[in-house]
């Protein structure tokens with residue numbers, strides 16, 4: 001999966017199909033980024049990459065770009 | 078020396094019982110298989126992975142144990158597999174159905190595939206095992222089945238709706254199976270554990286920060302459960318000591334729901 005595809009999937013999971021997600025946006029500024037969105041992110045990573053997200057890394061993420069860094073090893077160039 | 082000479086009894090004895098344990102490659106199922114063997118049963122350990130099953134099997138005390146690898150999501154294969162086990166190795170005294178899957182998904186990303194997967198492994202597989210168990214020649218006298226549900230059947234959790242629904246279904250199925258199988262002389266009960274320290278709980282834990290995990294565990298007045306805590310109750314419900322217990326749900330939660 002390419003980076004842009006993953007961002008699109010994440011936007012869908014956050015129910016932002018139209019607005020999308022910019023990488024430099026602060027998660028705190030996305031109204032849909034709540035505790036259930038966090039679990040949706042974990043589920044997406046599990047489903048698409050069969051990988052477990054480490055809770056500590058996720059807790060430290062502050063921007064969309066930080067989320068991408070977490071899944072980077074699984075993304076195609 | 079036996080019971081006749083000593084006067085001592087072991088009401089939990091499972092000597093000369095053949096019992097199928099699903100999910101025996103991990104967590105609660107593995108602990109159950111180990112305990113049933115120590116109570117004298119011949120255990121058939123089931124899961125999908127031969128190697129992991131072989132590891133459980135080699136940890137069992139006593140002899141007469143065997144293993145069988147099959148996927149519980151192939152529902153229509155299951156009754157035939159149970160019949161074959163009885164035909165080839167002798168009637169079954171019990172089934173401890175410990176296999177199951179947990180995956181958290183908020184409703185916003187739940188789809189049919191996800192629901193189907195969970196319902197197949199957590200609900201339908203147990204029903205298919207039950208169907209297999211009651212076939213002629215399969216159950217031995219004193220037969221009993223124990224299903225593993227969860228406290229999630231009774232307590233709602235955000236992002237766990239589908240799992241909770243599957244576990245609620247297991248509680249309902251237990252009662253209806255108990256009623257339908259009276260004529261077959263098979264008792265059916267279920268246990269509902271809260272959080273137990275298994276591989277499943279490990280996976281759940283990795284998705285939380287340490288702080289979140291500590292907060293979660295702190296809700297447990299007696300700490301979280303050990304696989305042996307569940308195995309003990311499964312063994313009891315399979316034994317003749319539970320002869321008059323049928324269609325019941327036993328909550329195993331270290332007092333979590335009491336307070």
Ligand SMILES: NC(=O)c1ccc[n+]([C@@H]2O[C@H](COP(=O)([O-])OP(=O)(O)OC[C@H]3O[C@@H](n4cnc5c(N)ncnc54)[C@H](OP(=O)(O)O)[C@@H]3O)[C@@H](O)[C@H]2O)c1
Nearest residue numbers: 100102103104105124125149176177227272273275276277
């Ligand atoms: N741990 C808890 O906190 C907790 C709390 C309440 C209820 N429970 C319930 O207790 C049961 C056991 O949980 P656990 O913690 O022991 O889980 P676990 O360590 O993840 O073990 C699950 C077992 O189920 C087997 N399994 C899964 N899918 C299967 C399939 N399609 N076909 C055949 N076998 C399959 C696995 O075998 P493979 O080797 O084939 O993967 C494994 O042996 C589950 O029903 C769970 O919902 C657990």
